[in-house]
Amino acid sequence: MTQNKILITGAHGQVGSVLYSELSKKYGKDNIVASDIKEMPSADVFELLDVTDIEAMNAVVKKHSITEIYHLAAILSAKGEQDPLWTWELNLQGLFNVLEASRNNQVEKIFFPSSIAVFGHKSKLIVAPQASITDPTTVYGMSKVAGEYWCQYYHNKYGLDIRSIRYPGVIGYQSMAGGGTTDYAVEIFQYVLDKKEYSCFLEKDTRLPMIFMEDAIRATFEIMEAPIENINIRTSYNISGINFTPEELVQEIQVHHPDFKCTYLPDFRQQIAESWPQKIDDTEAMVDWGWKPSYDLPKMVSSMFENLPKKKLAPIQL
Numbered sequence: 001m002t003q004n005k006i007l008i009t010g011a012h013g014q015v016g017s018v019l020y021s022e023l024s025k026k027y028g029k030d031n032i033v034a035s036d037i038k039e040m041p042s043a044d045v046f047e048l049l050d051v052t053d054i055e056a057m058n059a060v061v062k063k064h065s066i067t068e069i070y071h072l073a074a075i076l077s078a079k080g081e082q083d084p085l086w087t088w089e090l091n092l093q094g095l096f097n098v099l100e101a102s103r104n105n106q107v108e109k110i111f112f113p114s115s116i117a118v119f120g121h122k123s124k125l126i127v128a129p130q131a132s133i134t135d136p137t138t139v140y141g142m143s144k145v146a147g148e149y150w151c152q153y154y155h156n157k158y159g160l161d162i163r164s165i166r167y168p169g170v171i172g173y174q175s176m177a178g179g180g181t182t183d184y185a186v187e188i189f190q191y192v193l194d195k196k197e198y199s200c201f202l203e204k205d206t207r208l209p210m211i212f213m214e215d216a217i218r219a220t221f222e223i224m225e226a227p228i229e230n231i232n233i234r235t236s237y238n239i240s241g242i243n244f245t246p247e248e249l250v251q252e253i254q255v256h257h258p259d260f261k262c263t264y265l266p267d268f269r270q271q272i273a274e275s276w277p278q279k280i281d282d283t284e285a286m287v288d289w290g291w292k293p294s295y296d297l298p299k300m301v302s303s304m305f306e307n308l309p310k311k312k313l314a315p316i317q318l
């Protein structure tokens, strides 16, 4: 069996940096090519790669004889609203370049993360089913809906094996969130430790689907390793982790830090959050490739406090 050579785009980001270290443990650092527009000194093999540059993308794929791509580079929901046209360009052109470079260079497998941002007011059911209407309110959500269909199209037309999951808001202690609407649930932990108080940019009763980083990475590995005949959805699979409101998160944090206080000062992100479902139905992912989340809210909060103090995270920059 030949060794996989894996390219990660956006490897410097919240999810990409964790995926890089977990893939390195699995396949060896020499077999993982990290790429981003930001330098990444922790990576042994790194390429400064702008995903909107098709020639550079082709060159990197050829140079390292890449067999798998994890395409994470994107602009997320909240940050995307500050420059909608560039968000569309980066998120879609970046994906086209990955798809074309894969098609032309015999890349065997691709991972494309979609998002709960594909849902909108018309799909806003308490629990969003797999086949819900997708009517996103953000340019980020629009780019993910379009991206999902392009993935399906390249699979049907060219046989590319592209696999995708709709991540809920990802929460982890390893890296700071990168400009999404669920970022408060990462940022709040640093404030618990540093300042003992936090001003949340969402209302206290805004329930959203979330997932702990360990579960998100495990889901990514499980879908990528599933037998091809089990992958029946070629747009993107719903996956569920936890769901909670800011107030419920604060109550669980107070179990560990009773003196912690949170105030609520909603900004433009509240409107985005209100267009998203509260929970996700992930029956198809469970049936097709055995998905099952393992972190509930108390377990996640305990793990955050066990691991977070070891590393100080930089604040979110929109």
Ligand SMILES: NC(=O)c1ccc[n+]([C@@H]2O[C@H](COP(=O)([O-])OP(=O)(O)OC[C@H]3O[C@@H](n4cnc5c(N)ncnc54)[C@H](O)[C@@H]3O)[C@@H](O)[C@H]2O)c1
Pocket: 009, 010, 011, 012, 013, 014, 015, 016, 035, 036, 037, 038, 049, 050, 051, 052, 071, 072, 073, 074, 075, 076, 090, 113, 114, 115, 116, 166, 167, 168, 169, 170, 171, 176, 177, 178, 179, 180, 182
């Ligand atoms: N974090 C979440 O909660 C979440 C939820 C749903 C989906 N996702 C998806 O997962 C993926 C990773 O998200 P993340 O939270 O790590 O994002 P992030 O914002 O933390 O990281 C994105 C990375 O992409 C890089 N990048 C930006 N422009 C680039 C370009 N032109 N070329 C190459 N790299 C570029 C950035 O430097 C950054 O390191 C994204 O596709 C995102 O849509 C994330």
